[in-house]
Amino acid sequence: MKKLWIIGLIAILLMPLKVDAAAYDPQTATENDKTLDLQFYSEKPDIGFYLNSAASYILETTPNPGFGTIQGEWSVFSLLRGMYTGAHYIELIPEQYFENYVKKVEQRVYELDGNLDRNKSTEWSRTILSLTALGQDIKNVSGYNFIEKLSESYKFSYRQGINGPIWEIIAMNTGNYQFLKDASNEDQNSFTKMIDYILSKEITQVNGNVGGWALSGKLPDPDITGMALQALAPYYLDRTLYESLEPDQSYETLANAVERAIAILADIQDENGGFRSWGTLNSESTAQVIVALTSLQIDPLSDAVKLPTINRTVSFVKQGQVRDGVWTNNMIDALLSFYALNSGTDIGVGGFKHVTTGDDGGGGAGTIVNAMATDQALYALIAYDRFLQKQLPLYRMMDMQNGEYKTMKAQQVALTYVYADGKIEEQWYAPYEKVKLADAKGWKKSPFAETVYNTQTAFVMPRESIMLYEQSSIISESADVYEGRIIQDNVKPWTVTFSDTLADNADNKKAFTIRDHQGLALPVDIVIDDKKVHIKPQFTYVENQRYTVEVDATVTNKDGRLVLKGAKMPFVYQP
Numbered sequence: 001m002k003k004l005w006i007i008g009l010i011a012i013l014l015m016p017l018k019v020d021a022a023a024y025d026p027q028t029a030t031e032n033d034k035t036l037d038l039q040f041y042s043e044k045p046d047i048g049f050y051l052n053s054a055a056s057y058i059l060e061t062t063p064n065p066g067f068g069t070i071q072g073e074w075s076v077f078s079l080l081r082g083m084y085t086g087a088h089y090i091e092l093i094p095e096q097y098f099e100n101y102v103k104k105v106e107q108r109v110y111e112l113d114g115n116l117d118r119n120k121s122t123e124w125s126r127t128i129l130s131l132t133a134l135g136q137d138i139k140n141v142s143g144y145n146f147i148e149k150l151s152e153s154y155k156f157s158y159r160q161g162i163n164g165p166i167w168e169i170i171a172m173n174t175g176n177y178q179f180l181k182d183a184s185n186e187d188q189n190s191f192t193k194m195i196d197y198i199l200s201k202e203i204t205q206v207n208g209n210v211g212g213w214a215l216s217g218k219l220p221d222p223d224i225t226g227m228a229l230q231a232l233a234p235y236y237l238d239r240t241l242y243e244s245l246e247p248d249q250s251y252e253t254l255a256n257a258v259e260r261a262i263a264i265l266a267d268i269q270d271e272n273g274g275f276r277s278w279g280t281l282n283s284e285s286t287a288q289v290i291v292a293l294t295s296l297q298i299d300p301l302s303d304a305v306k307l308p309t310i311n312r313t314v315s316f317v318k319q320g321q322v323r324d325g326v327w328t329n330n331m332i333d334a335l336l337s338f339y340a341l342n343s344g345t346d347i348g349v350g351g352f353k354h355v356t357t358g359d360d361g362g363g364g365a366g367t368i369v370n371a372m373a374t375d376q377a378l379y380a381l382i383a384y385d386r387f388l389q390k391q392l393p394l395y396r397m398m399d400m401q402n403g404e405y406k407t408m409k410a411q412q413v414a415l416t417y418v419y420a421d422g423k424i425e426e427q428w429y430a431p432y433e434k435v436k437l438a439d440a441k442g443w444k445k446s447p448f449a450e451t452v453y454n455t456q457t458a459f460v461m462p463r464e465s466i467m468l469y470e471q472s473s474i475i476s477e478s479a480d481v482y483e484g485r486i487i488q489d490n491v492k493p494w495t496v497t498f499s500d501t502l503a504d505n506a507d508n509k510k511a512f513t514i515r516d517h518q519g520l521a522l523p524v525d526i527v528i529d530d531k532k533v534h535i536k537p538q539f540t541y542v543e544n545q546r547y548t549v550e551v552d553a554t555v556t557n558k559d560g561r562l563v564l565k566g567a568k569m570p571f572v573y574q575p
């Protein structure tokens with residue numbers, strides 16, 4: 001698809017920001033807080049920045065992924081599921097990176113004679129996730145059929161307790177795979193058996209409250225509860241799908257369990273928006289809840305989630321709390337607070353921590369960046385971004401089954417420099433790519449932006465094409481400082497150039513105006529000529545008065561497609 005942009009008119013806001021978390025409070029900041037030496041399109045980096053940063057970190061620290069939980073399937077899976085964003089990290093993926101991983105997996109499966117583990121079905125489930133994302137045939141992995149393995153024994157599925165059935169359901173649903181049927185096998189596995197198993201393990205707490213899941217004990221664990229919801233989500237959202245399984249439990253039973261779990265998660269959520277496991281606030285627990293809610297088509301930032309089956313409304317936005325000098329009140333910002341600043345070899349490349357300070361809960365990960373936390377934080381951010389962009393959920397991979405990742409490339413957005421002398425220079429970058437700004441007196445987002453970026457400033461590209469203006473200034477007769485473009489022609493016409501042919505009609509012509517300093521539209525003649533629009537004033541400019549060329553958001557190309565969000569360019573006549 002062509003990138004459409006307009007010369008001299010697009011306004012953006014660039015500000016430096018603390019990125020230890022998305023919600024930084026300088027009143028409570030500690031000496032440990034550091035500033036990332038990058039400047040951003042908006043007043044804070046969006047989740048796409050952290051997504052790209054973590055993916056870049058994985059590529060930097062895992063140059064040769066292999067079979068395994070760490071630096072293996074989860075890293076490969078996460079990188080693949082984020083490729084739809086077109087972010088810069090895609091350009092960093094080495095040639096044959098995924099192909100070499102597949103060879104290692106096939107070799108490992110061959111060496112183990114297809115028996116990945118005697119007790120853990122998750123070894124097969126985890127591998128199905130990455131291979132499905134790669135468009136590989138899971139029915140023939142070095143001659144072994146993974147569906148056959150997961151089908152043959154229900155007892156094998158729950159040797160890990162609830163963990164096995166959860167991940168088998170998730171894995172099998174990644175590609176709409178179906179369990180094999182064998183009426184002669186009493187131990188034959190099925191979706192129904194595993195769903196029933198999960199429902200049977202719902203916790204009844206000491207206080208009598210029912211809801212949520214855990215590997216053991218009477219307290220719901222956010223990680224296991226989140227994972228169970230990820231497995232049950234397709235059936236909760238689609239009653240027909242669930243009932244097509246001919247389950248032993250009614251849909252109402254399933255819906256009650258799901259909604260009780262959602263309510264429990266809201267009840268146990270920390271005031272800063274994060275989640276604890278074994279008493280410790282950590283990134284992985286928070287990540288699993290984000291994936292769970294997005295799988296259920298629930299916004300993790302919602303303050304009013306209606307649960308009709310149990311007749312409750314819950315909020316995932318809390319009162320807020322300061323932790324480690326950072327104030328947050330929701331799970332997205334809380335997760336970003338675990339971002340490991342400057343943990344990569346370059347600014348803008350970083351992983352995630354298990355915990356931020358203090359006790360790590362006995363896991364040994366400490367407060368440094370670690371691979372598991374980074375994998376989970378990354379795919380949680382991808383799940384959330386997929387929710388926002390209306391993409392398929394994280395674990396629904398029908399968009400990847402035929403090796404579509406091979407066609408996914410980094411997008412290209414334009415950075416256009418507008419120099420004080422009228423020269424225009426266009427450069428193309430991928431979203432979230434780091435850019436060193438070109439030589440100039442100083443760069444502004446627009447003639448009215450206060451923030452100036454000097455030559456060689458480290459700047460992060462946004463997801464859309466933008467323009468920067470070289471700094472210039474004059475002092476008007478009223479002694480007010482005006483930042484903008486100066487013209488010497490009192491009847492100067494303007495030409496706006498697009499990258500596509502416009503429709504030559506009355507509606508498009510109405511979109512172009514010149515307004516005075518009071519905002520009044522002045523008489524103009526509009527001529528549309530292919531990709532150019534000529535704006536000719538039918539009046540003379542007044543000396544030292546400010547005017548603005550404006551284009552509203554209704555401009556269409558010859559095919560009737562909108563090409564612009566709307567834009568403005570101010571100027572002053574000064575002979």
